[in-house]
Amino acid sequence: MKIDERHLVQLAAVIETGGVTEGAAMLGMTQPAVSRTLSMLERRIGEPLFIPGRRPLQPTPLGRQLGIHGKLILGASRKASETVQGFKSGSAGRVRVAGVPFFMDAVISGMIASFQMREPDIMIDQSYGNMPDLLSELDANQIDVAVTPIGTQDLGPDKLFEPILPGRNVITCAVGHALLRERRVTTKHLLAYPWVAPLPGSPLMLDLHAILHSLGISELAIRYSGGSLLSVVNYVSSTNALAILPHSVVFSLRKENKISIVPLEIPQPERTLGIITRRKAYANSAARKFADHVKSEFMDLKRLIERHQRSIVWGQGPFLSEREKSPGER
Numbered sequence: 001m002k003i004d005e006r007h008l009v010q011l012a013a014v015i016e017t018g019g020v021t022e023g024a025a026m027l028g029m030t031q032p033a034v035s036r037t038l039s040m041l042e043r044r045i046g047e048p049l050f051i052p053g054r055r056p057l058q059p060t061p062l063g064r065q066l067g068i069h070g071k072l073i074l075g076a077s078r079k080a081s082e083t084v085q086g087f088k089s090g091s092a093g094r095v096r097v098a099g100v101p102f103f104m105d106a107v108i109s110g111m112i113a114s115f116q117m118r119e120p121d122i123m124i125d126q127s128y129g130n131m132p133d134l135l136s137e138l139d140a141n142q143i144d145v146a147v148t149p150i151g152t153q154d155l156g157p158d159k160l161f162e163p164i165l166p167g168r169n170v171i172t173c174a175v176g177h178a179l180l181r182e183r184r185v186t187t188k189h190l191l192a193y194p195w196v197a198p199l200p201g202s203p204l205m206l207d208l209h210a211i212l213h214s215l216g217i218s219e220l221a222i223r224y225s226g227g228s229l230l231s232v233v234n235y236v237s238s239t240n241a242l243a244i245l246p247h248s249v250v251f252s253l254r255k256e257n258k259i260s261i262v263p264l265e266i267p268q269p270e271r272t273l274g275i276i277t278r279r280k281a282y283a284n285s286a287a288r289k290f291a292d293h294v295k296s297e298f299m300d301l302k303r304l305i306e307r308h309q310r311s312i313v314w315g316q317g318p319f320l321s322e323r324e325k326s327p328g329e330r
Contacts, residue, residue: 003066005073007041010034011049011063012070018056041066092121093286098137099147101128101199103273105229106249107301108147108294115293122286130201135159138278144287147294149203149271160279162291164298165305167271168247169207171262174237185264187215196232196243197225207269208244214267233258248273251305263312 014023014034024034042049049063059067099108104126112124129137131153134146138159149167171190173179179189198204212220224235229249236243237258250261275291 001045003041003044005070007037008066008070009074009077010037010070011041012067012074014038014057015059015063015067016071020057091119091286093284094123094125095145095284095287095290096125096127096143097145097147097290098127098129098134098143100130100149100202102202102204102229102232102249103147103246104128106252110252111294111297114297115290118293119286119289122290124290130203134276138276141278144277144284145291145294146276147273148276149269149273150276151269151271155276158279160277161274162277162295163272163274164295165248165273165302167203167269167273168309169204169244169266169268170247170250171264171266172236172243172245172250172259173241173262174239175257175260177240177260177262179242179262180260185262187217190215190242191217191220193221194223194239194241195220196227196236196241197222198244199226203269203271204244204246207267210267210269211244246273247309248301248305251308254308261312 010023010027010029013026014020017023017026020034020038021031024031027034038049045062047062048060049066051058051060097108097112098104109126112126116122116124127143129146131148131150134143134148135155137143138146150161155161173193179185179193182189198208208220212218223239223241224232227235232243232245233253233256235241242262244266247261250259253259275294277287277291
């Protein structure tokens with residue numbers, strides 16, 4: 001025997017409220033409509049659902065069992081409605097975010113944590129990738145938000161880029177490194193120590209090559225490559241090796257007191273870190289809410305990083321151009 005689920009929901013509402021009028025009001029229905037449903041259900045199963053003459057209405061053993069099933073359906077229906085409402089408002093759902101590895105680990109992961117403290121019902125799925133991979137994943141609808149540095153590349157009309165931080169790199173070393181005691185860092189100093197290679201295909205790898213080109217250096221003594229951010233930091237802090245990292249990443253790790261910035265101006269990339277999304281209207285309101293959270297967090301972070309940058313006495317070192325050198329230095 002097939003029983004209409006809607007009839008069980010109405011039965012559960014009447015049992016829960018103790019009256020047909022009250023049950024109808026709970027469901028937003030009329031009292032005659034619910035009465036007809038209960039009469040139809042009793043005729044169909046051939047058994048009474050309520051004990052005659054009892055007020056408030058008291059279900060029979062069979063009516064009580066059927067009411068339990070109806071209550072489960074009613075509960076599931078309410079949860080489904082809440083899920084739809086939460087998805088549309090951005091207070092529930094799933095956000096797929098991907099970005100360049102070091103930056104995701106050092107900066108964005110903390111922003112994900114602060115976001116979920118406010119929005120505990122939103123699931124965040126984080127992954128990694130460089131620009132070509134991220135654009136492909138956006139096109140394939142495999143991610144909702146990409147966080148990556150970008151230069152002058154035209155993303156086309158279907159993507160939106162929202163800048164959050166100017167690109168700036170620094171040379172890093174262990175706290176207490178001998179290079180930090182030098183009055184003026186030269187090319188010879190940079191060649192005297194081993195280096196950590198950035199991840200293959202990453203923007204940092206391009207930036208390292210740009211530095212080598214500006215110095216007329218063909219290659220550095222690479223002693224370590226391919227590590228995660230944690231492994232690179234641990235390696236640099238335990239050796240005399242040098243590494244190039246985004247200033248924002250080093251700033252985020254400052255409380256760990258493992259690595260320091262070599263106060264040396266280096267050629268900076270013509271790139272800006274930002275958020276890339278599909279330009280079409282957001283079907284996933286939670287993704288829009290997350291992107292707005294990241295932009296808001298970066299407004300404060302940007303000011304702190306700029307203040308930290310101004311507190312460092314930067315030396316021009318080997319990157320001082322011939323035009324800027326004093327006559328005694330030429």
